[in-house]
Amino acid sequence: MENELERWIIEADIASMQQAMNTGRVTSEQLVHVYLTRIEKYDSILNTILEINPDAIDIAKALDEERKVKGSRGFLHGIPILLKDNIDTHDRMHTSAGSIALAESFAAADSFVADQLRAAGAVLLGKTNMTEWAGYMSGDIWAGYSSRGGLTLNPYGPGELFVGGSSSGSAAATAANLAAAAIGTETSGSIISPASQNSLVGIKPTIGLVSRTGIIPIAHSQDTAGPMARTVSDAAILLGALTNMDERDVETLASKRRSFQDYTPFLDANYLQKARIGIPRFYYHELDKARLDIVEAAIAVLKQKGATIVDPVVLPCEQTPWDGNVMRYEFKKDLNDYLSKLSGKIPVHSLEDVIAYNEAHANQALKYGQGTLIWSEETSGTLTEQAYLDSKKRDKEMSCEQGIDHALKEHQLDALLFLGAEGGTDLAARAGYPSITVPGGYAATGIIAPGGYTTKGPQGITFVGTAFSEPTLIKIAYGFEQATKHRIQPELATAAKIEVE
Structure with a gap:
């Protein structure tokens, strides 16, 4: 029965799992067991999981009993979900952002995201590896590497293909069918990049749609959690579970009457017939032929399905030389706020402490250095510097009025089209605007090991x-997904672990 269930669960979507549980074909406990079996079998190759929730089976049993007595809570009742290791969970799992400095840190309370998932009936299966401090540690750090967890590998080519960062473990685990779906976080590209590189759907929501309370931060102007799944429908289900207003995160107050607890009504493939999509050619100029061919094929499909394509679209901000001041200044302030509230025998309570801890444990902690941490520590941590204030104002003006909003209004567009995380994610991140990525194909690029494009x-x-254009983006993404069905499962059975130095 277990082998049969494992074969069934590969690429199964949340709706299928829910239907199977509602009809008594399977239980949540069985789903948890089969995912744990797959993690044991394949994660020695991929290194996606930092730790398993020791209470996952008991939680699943309780949810199975609740289903019998009270019925289902909804889409996520009994569904095993993984969380990135910078998302607080008040249980027997740690929250460390991949850092050995926080390896023994237990959250005093659930993050808003974890609380929402529990309320929806999800089983929090475990914590996923990630690029340490969400990549904001060093300019040299490998995507997917953390001192606590080592290097996460891409299931489509372990040791060969770029895994994307910083929600690397959430992406690779979901792609490898080690959970139904996962939650990642993004400041700039950290959901979209690994989702793109692992043939997933990833949604980076509008800032304020999902609360940041209880998430180890980089920069409050850009940080958000979001879903990573194998289908648009699964991502839409997860997004609906995450959205709600949170008085502890004032940005979420802007989502009133602009958010939904159910995004599945927007799974409308026919919307493409009236969609208007812009092609920002400037952001394609560094694409090689293989990746440009994928973009052109996507444009052709959208046209075939009735979308109006405006090509090219010019953004006034295209030549803007961006700086990193917003993240640099906000990181120190936001991280200090988070660390200062930690209790117990935690050795760090400020960014200064983290840097000192890493220096004292350099053999374990500083494989790739900590230049970015030091760069941020040099700021005052007050967010009063003129350089910060100027950059924040300029980022918003150029990415919105002279960027995304300009293009959308000028041509009456619903969306702009980019390849993966190339150009568009940073633009959307600075604006605080949403983006969604969908499998678009496969190209012989992104190899990081010697031996050629294998x-x-x-x-x-x-x-x-x-x-807050998530409903429209979901419609477009769903239409494209249904027209193309590009996602294929990775062939893990033939993969061998490759050490990357």
């Missing part, structure tokens, strides 16, 4: 819109 890596097609 594996074709996944590439995502990304749609970017204005604030």
Whole structure:
């Protein structure tokens, strides 16, 4: 029965799992067991999981009993979900952002995201590896590497293909069918990039749609959690579970009457017939032929399905030389706020402490250095510097009025189209606007090991819109997904672990 269940669960979507539980074909406990079996079998190759929730089976049993007595809570009742290791969970799992400095840190309370998932009936299966401090540690750090967890590998080509960062473990685990879906976080590209590189659907929501309470931060102007799944429908289900207003995160107050607890009504493939999509050619100029061919094929499909394509679209901000001041200044302030509230025998309570701890444990902690941490520590941590204030104002003006909003209004567009995380994700991140990536095909690019282009890596097609345009982006992404069905499962059985130095 277990082998049969494992074969069934590969690429199964949340709706199928829910239907199977509602009809008594399977239980949540069985789903948890089969995912744990797959983790034991394959994660020695991929290194995606930092720790398993020791209470996952008991939680699943309780939810199975609740289903019998009270019925289902909804889409996520009994569904095993993984969380990135910077998302607080008040249980027997740690929250460390991949850092050995926080390896023994237990959260005093659930993050808003974890609380929402529990309320929806999800089983929090475990914590996923990630690029340490969400990549904001060093300019040299490998995507997917953390001192606590080592290096996460891409299931489509372990040791060969770029895994994407910083929600690397959430992406690779979901792609490898080690959970139904996962939650990642993004400041700039950290959901869209790994989702694209692992043939997943990833949604980076509008800032304020999902609360940041209880998430180890980089920069409050850009940080958000979001879903990573194998289908648009699964991502839409997860997004609906995450959205709600949170008085502890004032940005979420802007989502009133602009958010939904159920995004599945927007799974409308026919919307493409009236969609208007812009092609920002400037952001394609560094694409090689293989990846450009994927973009052109996507445009052709959209046209075939009735979408109006405006090509090219010019953004006034295209030549803007961006700086990193917003993240640099906000990181120190936001991280200090988070660390200062930690209790117990935690050795760090400020960014200064983290840097000192890493220096004292350099053999374990500083494989790739900590230049970015030091760069941020040099700021005052007050967010009063003129350089910060100027950059924040300029980022918003150029990415919105002279960027995304300008293009959408000028041509009456629903969305702009980008390849994966190429150009569009940083633009959307600075604006605080949403983006969604969908499997777009496979190209022989992104190889990081010697030996040539031996594996074709996944590439995502990304749609970017204005604030709170998630319903429209989901419609477009769903239509594209249903027209193409590009996702294929990785062939893990033939993969061998490759050490990457």
